[in-house]
Amino acid sequence: MAITLTETAARRVRYYLDKDGGAALRLGVRKTGCSGWAYTVTLSKSIGPEDVVFEDRGVKVVVDPDSLPYLDGSRIDFTADGLNRTFQFDNPNATEECGCGESFTID
Numbered sequence: 001m002a003i004t005l006t007e008t009a010a011r012r013v014r015y016y017l018d019k020d021g022g023a024a025l026r027l028g029v030r031k032t033g034c035s036g037w038a039y040t041v042t043l044s045k046s047i048g049p050e051d052v053v054f055e056d057r058g059v060k061v062v063v064d065p066d067s068l069p070y071l072d073g074s075r076i077d078f079t080a081d082g083l084n085r086t087f088q089f090d091n092p093n094a095t096e097e098c099g100c101g102e103s104f105t106i107d
Contacts, residue, residue, distance in 0.1 A: 001072050003027065003054045003061050009078040009087060010057035016043055017059070023047055024060035027076070028067040037070060038103045041087050069093070070106055 005013065005025075013025045022043035032038045044062055047053060051062040063071055075090040094104040 001052070001054075001068070003056070003063065003071060003073075004075045005056045005059055005061070006075065006077040007057060009076045010059045012078040013043075013059045021045070024053070024062045026062050027071055027074075028064055029070045032103060036103060036105050039087075039089055 016022065017025070020043055023046055024044045026040075026042045026044035028040040029037045030040055047060070047062050050065055052065060052068050054061040054063070061076075070093055071089075071091065073092045077088045077090070079086060079088050089104075091104065093106050095107045096105040097103070
């Protein structure tokens with residue numbers, strides 16, 4: 001099992017963790033969108049006993065056990081295009097993504 005960050009994503013997360021005093025980047029999924037699942041990305045102030053913890057490029061990434069099967073193997077990047085700034089997921093488990101890029105399907 002693994003979740004990795006590009007250097008650009010890690011730099012962005014480290015900036016916010018240092019600024020806001022967080023403990024880790026929290027990734028998850030929620031049921032929604034036109035394709036079924038959407039990513040959730042937040043900063044976490046703490047790491048719970050049930051959380052699965054990964055560390056990459058000096059950043060701790062936590063995932064709840066229910067979301068892990070949907071995210072395992074993902075590579076997270078951070079992109080800036082004009083005023084749009086977002087985390088991009090390269091998720092080997094996603095079989096389809098909606099046109100807007102907000103949700104994905106897992107078969």
